[in-house]
Amino acid sequence: MLGEVLRKPDKGKSSGVLFGDHERYVDWDGRSEDPQGSPGGALRRELEAGHSSPITEYTITQTAMKELLLGIFENPVIVYTLLALVPLIFVIPFALFAVWWERKISAHMQDRLGPMRTGGWHGWAQTIADILKLIQKEDIIPSAADRRLFKLAPYIVFAGSYAAYAAIPFSAAYIGSEINIGLFYVIAISSIVVVGLLMAGWASNNKWSLFGAMRSAAQIVSYEIPIALGLLAVVMVAGTFDLQEINRMQSGWFWNWFMFQKFPFLFLAMIVYFVASLAEVNRTPFDIPEAESELVGGYHTEYGGMRFALLFLSEYANMFAVSAVASTVFLGGWNSPFGSFLSGPVLGFFWFLAKGMAFIFVQMWLRWTLPRLRVDQLMYVGWKVLIPFGFVIVFGVGIWTLAVR
């Protein structure tokens, strides 16, 4: 049954979306045809009734996934829980890989080799060994710490960074939840991480931790504004918050990507967003919340074992989340750069991943290139450089959109 639903709809019979075809995104009019006869007809009709966005092939694929799971478990609670865990299959291996990758990149940039022993080829199993070690560690809670908040904080941090994955379109065929305010949701939900960091820093009852948490909060609150301004410029061009819709608008060759639209405004918007997102995820040159040379480890100084692993995992999850938003909004997400060549739901995931990883690589590259900013320099960059640029971009895009109707 899954195969039947996944099969491309016949072009003559139904006007569904054809991936790899230029005339994509046509409204699927199921009522005028025969929904009873088509597979998944009931759910399609339900979707059509309860969903304002037009039914396209990816929703049908996801519907097929849901129907398949419902057939196996016959309990919607289990099915929705399983569907919510799908991005986790991606996030955990990604974090393992990214930690190893970062160590290799840093090593090669400093003319070293990095981990070489574990696992044989270039120490590929180093982070797996690290995580196995972390799992076996004793769970230590400092005696002067606030036990309840100390235990709760890593979960809140991870919940905040994982929640963003609910609205990130991994491919044309998979997005956790296609909500029409996806982009706005991703910006908003990441602010839960800040509360978790403040909780971790305060509960540790350690001056370094508290300093780290306070710096982190001040930084993230300031840099949320340029992030929002950079993305607002795109929303003004796209006219929607829906991330799948934004992806579909950028289909075709790579000059259709929003990065190259309304030149140079959206290109500048991408730079503003990227710089501000570095601060949002506490990466160098904005890594004062966990500045090793000043604060030992910042908010996670007192954490060890699995709790530390969870904080670290959410840090890398956050890094990919902001990169995924950047690649979706500015670089066309799962769209192939070569029009219909090499495109499709599976290859779309590859393109999405490649673009996200490119941003991750730049983040790591900057970490080993630039020195750390002082607190006052940080505030200068945020309030006196990025925010004025953001306003100019939003203003310019607004004028352009009004002038060229």
Add this chain to the structure above:
Amino acid sequence: MQLFDVVFYLFALVTIVSAGIVVFSRNVIYAAFSLLFTLFGVAALYVMLQADFLAVTQVLIYVGGILVLMLFGLMLTSRVVSVDIKGSSVQTAPALILVALVAGSLAGIFYSTWKSVPAASSAAVTTTPLLGTLLMTTYLLPFEVASVILLVTLLGAAFIARRKRKA
């Protein structure tokens, strides 16, 4: 019971319990942190009412802005844990009158409108463009007045902070 109802009662429970902690906790930090769950629960209830934009705005403004600023302020103050929260009641009579007035008017509004307000439609509607159009047309004056008030607050805060530094 439907799945929808289960989720609703779950979030309602989270909201009410954490709101209780906010009010009754003797520890200011616990009160501030449990406000996170209250605000988040309210956002979830907005989602269940199909008010998607309002829900996300709730998270963005209240969790990302106001709650973080409150925690920030709390952590900058000394003696956070042993702060003296008054347990006795003062000025009982005016407080009772005020509470009765507010509660009475709230109940009055509730009973006069709850039958005439239509139930949230099950179809997902994109509320964002509707809200934007309303803010730019029908409610333009209140919108602008609110922004001017916020601007005045910003200027005032900057003025006070600057004057202190010079002295």
